[in-house]
Amino acid sequence: MSASPFSLWVYLAQSPLLWLTVTLVVYAVTDALSLRTRRHPLANPVLHAMWIVAAFLLLTGTPYTTYFAGAQFVHFLLGPATVALAVPLYQNRWTVLQAIVPMLAALVLGSITAIVSVVMLAEAFGLPRDVVLSLAPKSVTAGVAMGISESLHADPSLTAVAVVLTGIIGAVIVTPLMNRTGITDFRARGFAAGLAAHGIGTARAFQVDPLAGTFSGIAMSLNALVTSFLVPLAVTLLIR
């Protein structure tokens, strides 16, 4: 009375259980490998989990919507994780208050740079208009960026991919780049990581130094605020 392997697959491939399990197990493996390499930037767990799961979907011909029905439980936690950033912020409140002026300067200049540079570069590379618009909010966390993209009538799903790629790029290059500049102020390094590469940059910063992680989290949440205002403004000024 056993079901054929094929009908078992058809059943499992439609259930959230399989895709949630795949997401967690693949990430657990890539994270363990990242730990094994002592957190080498190129062993970034998101980068490798992303292409392995994507390849698995393509090989099995599973549509993304089916996958997301299972993976949405993980995706949902992005919101609560943003709220949870209040805790490191509270625990480091005195260090943060002391650095309020440099933080605000870095926030304003960094946020403007993040938007203007991506829009101008994308135009210079001759990318189509809707792609340029979808890339504009790439430095803020996924949920916020998708909202901005929607209000610009761009493509929120492309924005989500651009956001994750930006985060991975930032997490991979931040440590070698900062070591080359010779800057050892971990508040500044963390702040830059969170501003340019949101949650993935923040995850990277927490791996390097707890203080860097805290400043990265602050930069990520402040940038979400500022970018919501700046992107519509920059788009009207820069794109004709």
Place this chain on the structure above:
Amino acid sequence: MIASLGLILLCQLVGEVVVRGLALPLPGPVLGLVLLLVLLLLRDKIRALAVGPLAGDGTGSIEGVSRVLLANLSLLFVPAGVGVVQKLDLVAAHGLAIAAVLVLSVVVTLLVTVAAFVVTSRLVARKREPS
């Protein structure tokens, strides 16, 4: 642990309701962050608030649960990243240009931000020193 998770979700929910209700141009979870921060600061002033999830640092407390969530922050981006499978035609057409744009923009943003932070921090320190 459940109470702490409940409190985090409650902050996010209130944030979401206020943002939608007042049509504020900021994301709900960010307002939720501000709310939780205010609660933690109030706890230090008002003893009666220091109960349940806010009772103090421990595994089931708001501090413990937040640490677990933030320690696994990377994982939460995997589902959105896998969305690249929907965009393979775009990757084929413009993949290299998009990658180049993102890499250059991230490098410039990182350098400008870190420089702004370090320079301002030195200026402030110099001003504070008695001359």
